[in-house]
Amino acid sequence: MKKGETVCFNVPIKNYGTRFVHTINSYIFRKPGFTVTSNNKVLFPSDIDSIRICYTAPNDDAVVDTLIITTECGGKSILIVRINSSRCDASEFNYVDFSNPQRIFFAGSSKLTDKFIRITPSAVNQSGAVWHTTKVPVRSGFYTKFKFRFTDGSNNNCEDGSLPGADGIAFVIQNTSPMISGGLGGGIGYDGIENSLAIEFDTFSNDSLQIENLRDPNGNHIAIQTRGKLANSSRHSQENTLAILKDVIPIRADGTIYYAMIDYNVERNKIRVFLDTIDLFTKPVLVAENIKMEEILNLENGTHAYAGFTSATGCAYENHDILSWYLCPAKEGQILDITEKDNENLNDFNIDCSPNPFFEKVNISYYIPAQSHLSLVVYDQLGREISILYDGIQDPGKHTLNWEPERNIQSGLFIIEFKYRNSIKSERLIYLR
The missing domain is CATH 2.60.40.10 (Immunoglobulins)
Structure with a gap:
């Protein structure tokens, strides 16, 4: 404000x-x-x-x-x-839905469908993209949040051992054109776009068993891809891939709504990617280090570029829909840190909750490096205190306890908050009865 x-x-x-x-x-x-x-x-x-x-x-x-x-x-x-303080540039925008899609350019197969954007339909060999027509400043950092959904997935005759549907979407920063879309299939609509950086949410495994080997680790992964000023490539390699994660929550083409958040922080030179099925993020699923956008890409005046989404299908296919989109570019000269700051004191403060989701009880194991006061408290989605699991002085080392909800506790989302010294960590727990 x-x-x-x-x-x-x-x-x-x-x-x-x-x-x-x-x-x-x-x-x-x-x-x-x-x-x-x-x-x-x-x-x-x-x-x-x-x-x-x-x-x-x-x-x-x-x-x-x-x-x-x-x-x-x-x-x-x-x-x-x-x-929050007002640290967004004047180019900040928020599409709660796309009932009024001003300043959006549709390229390739993308089109407006009701109040959402369908980048590619569930059909073979499609490529599409949508771009905000006004370039936004990205040199000082940005924060974006969007909601997406895949439906009508089919692997057709192109089995890859993963869930039905292909090939996924990508959030892309590029300084080439607002009228461009890239390669089909595993190209996810950004392959071939010059001067671009893409964060892909890939749902098909283009590996050595497929017509084109893009070295995908599986059919459900996230990766950050760039070749700098050259034409981008969706082929995973040391030269093209800044970061990759193969252990991702299943991205299904069954109408499930997914929430994604990406922030680029220039103070830490990091891109962090968050993904979940609820609009609540506790920690990034993928982090790329040593990122300097103005050195990777040729930005307009050293600061500005286009932002948008791409998608593609090949032999396998699914509908790729964007339901909402918010983008907050940092003001020049300010550090944008919308999500909670990294805390170096947490490096040795390790926590694991399993199984999660859980039915009867969840086991909570944690490690602390030194004796100190520790509290573990469970809250519901409204922030109401449900159970105090521990509140006292804890010896250093590894510890284990469990939470077994009382009979009157209903299924739902819960947050377990760990306070150790001046550090706080939160973990999301899903209880199923």
Whole structure:
């Protein structure tokens, strides 16, 4: 937010008790700019009410604060509020859907379908691309988030041992043309585009058993591909591939909606890729190090390039749809860090939760390098505390415990938060009954 701007939002509150009436005495934020209003200060057992929180920015900085509610029983922290600073360039855009696709150019087989973009249809030998027609600054970093879906997948007569459908999509930064699309099949629509960098979500294994060997590790992987100013290549090699991950959640052509987030941070020279089936990201699935966009690509005025998506099919095929797209380019001279910063203190703080998803109980193992206070707390999606698994001094070394939800806990998404010294890590748990 910018200085003087105001944002307001509503937050539900509930008395989870069954016998006692609670009277709310006050709402407390520690930092200036927050105001809280409520309709009712008395909550009877099981009552649900809402409070309205408004924040008027006293400056351009980001702010994080905790809301404390005081009652006759004392004070309790119920909510953490984070207000991001306004660090996006004026070229920032947000397509919640594509009902009004201004400044979007459709190339190849791509077209607008209802309120989403179909880059390629479920048919053989298609190639398509969509580009934002205005170049955006990428030298100082960017953050993008998009939602996609694949349907009607078929491997036809081209079996690769993976799930039906091909060949996937790519998010691409390029400074060649807003009217271009690249190679078919395993080219995923970006192969052959000069002066480009592509993050591919690949759903077909073009390996030595196929007509064209692109050295794909499997039919379900993510990779970052570039040949700098030269024509890009989807062939995986030391020269072309900046990073690759073969252990990815299954990307299915069954209508599942996937959420992806990519950020390029120039302070750390990293590209981080996030992927999940829910709009909640806890850690990147792929990281590329030592990335300097202005050295890899020939940017306009050393700063700007086109951004968009490409896709392709070959013998195998599926519908490739983009449902929403947000892009925040960093202002020149500012460091954009939308996702949480890396914390070097976490290098030796290792956590593993398995199985995940789980049915009856989940085993939690972790390692800490030194004796210190440690807390492990489980929260639900609304941030409500469900269970305190550990809260005390912990000896160094490897430790194991488990969480077995009580019978009244319903299936759903839960977050387990680990606090060790000044470090915090969160892991997503999916409980199935």
